[in-house]
Amino acid sequence: MHYGRTAHTASLLLDGKLLVTGGGGVNEYEILNTCELYDPSTGNWTKTHDMHYSRMWHTATVLTNGTVLVTSGLNSYLYLRRLTAIYCSKTTYCFQLAWLPSKILLLLLPTDA
Secondary structure (H helix, E strand, C coil), rough: CCCCCCCCCCEECCCCCCCEEEHHHHHCEEEEECCEEECCCCEEEEEECCCCCCCCCCCCEEECCCCEEEEEEECCCCEEEEEEEECCCCCCEEEEEEECHHHHHHCCCCCCC
């Protein structure tokens, strides 16, 4: 792994690779926008396209077509990030989608939040 991190996500992709997104960095106030792929067949980590915005404590969901929906989380000011990114494993590209309405965000929060 190229960047030490905590409060990130790790998503198992359909091809068996592991996608790690965002999280808190090694410095106390650092929040990452980086994405990395781990290939268990080679044991290698590869940097891939970064998200447009940093986030930690977010969610990442692998969709049936292999893309990964990355949403919510906290930004560097510890405000709720209402932006969504899509990671496409076929092109290893991560791009910004749109603002999420707050009503949808409430559905993504844990029930005890």
